[in-house]
Amino acid sequence: MSSQQTDRPRAIFLDIDGTYADHGLAPAAHVEAVQEVRRRGHLVFVCTGRPLSMVPDHILEAGFDGVITGAGARVEMNGEVLKDTRFEPDVAALIVDTLDAHDVAYILEAPEALRGRTGVGERLRRVLAPVFAGRSGHDGVLSTDVDPVEDILGPVQYSDDLRGASFAKISCFDSPVPLTRLMGGLGPQVGLIPSSLSALGDSAGEIFMAGTHKAVGIRVVEERLGLNRADIVAIGDSANDIEMLEYAGVGIAVEDGHPGVLAVADRLTPGPAGNGVALAFAGLGLLD
Known part of the structure; x- marks a missing residue:
């Protein structure tokens, strides 16, 4: 720098x-x-x-x-x-299987679409609503007529089977176990950073392609x-x-x-x- x-x-x-x-x-x-x-x-x-x-x-x-x-x-x-x-297909399938096995609520992110498992939308709304509660004011600079939860979830397409999905990143919003515990089984091609929604703690994070x-x-x-x-x-x-x-x-x-x-x-x-x-x-x- x-x-x-x-x-x-x-x-x-x-x-x-x-x-x-x-x-x-x-x-x-x-x-x-x-x-x-x-x-x-x-x-x-x-x-x-x-x-x-x-x-x-x-x-x-x-x-x-x-x-x-x-x-x-x-x-x-x-x-x-x-x-x-994007993640290689075998790595992508391993990530999906691991997250599903641990009941993690997540969204797969690709340029053409956001994808989530059928039924996860309502769970995510319950998790995200308290994070944004009371955030209606922007000191008069920004408009307040956009729901921040819908800003995240509005574009999501839902499916019963995500194992064949192509994606570059995964946003996890609700994990019953710390996401760091799951990383060891995913291999060196996979990295994890904290979620920008810090209020969610270690139950949330972004899984990305290492490097x-x-x-x-x-x-x-x-x-x-x-x-x-x-x-x-x-x-x-x-x-x-x-x-x-x-x-x-x-x-x-x-x-x-x-x-x-x-x-x-x-x-x-x-x-x-x-x-x-x-x-x-x-x-x-x-x-x-």
Whole structure:
């Protein structure tokens, strides 16, 4: 990392949840800031842990130069898919069998769809509703008419048999046993990070392909466009943002973010309710 400044165009990679938007809602100041820095010749990319199937159209309508989803598993620019990695079929089947054997409530994440087992939707709603209780206020900056539970579960397709599903990541929301206990039986190709919903504790987490993270997706863009790493800016708040902030020339953490993100950041900025992305752009001189 470095906080070195440059007059060359920047390439900015933005996490969505807790950074650019709150439960799928972006403040107008963030939309305007993205559009303005792009008018000034900089590049702006979405870089999210969400699969493409869970990124709302109204987020993308702000206009971006590319989209990295699945925490680095998929990279798309100008309609061209540059990377789309999934779990190998035998590993995917082992994960599904293990989670089902331990009665874990989970969602399989792929670019084309979110998938869950038939009947898990109501269980997930019961688990998630208390997490978001009382979160109706956004200090007047963000709209409050989107249900954050439906933001997560609305796109899910349900099926009785998920063993043949293709996916890049799994979000687990309710496990009767700590997920860390299940990891040993899944092999070295599989990793686990804490859920961004910290209130769920060790009963929740995200299972991902080991070696796949947001910086991997950024490197694909960097190589395609011939970017200078010193000109890369990354802004994020969660555990899955650590690698991209470490990799970026300038790493900016949301000020109430995960401790690991705060530890590697060059700068801090407020969350969406405080228009933090716009303030970060201004602090870098990108809006002057």
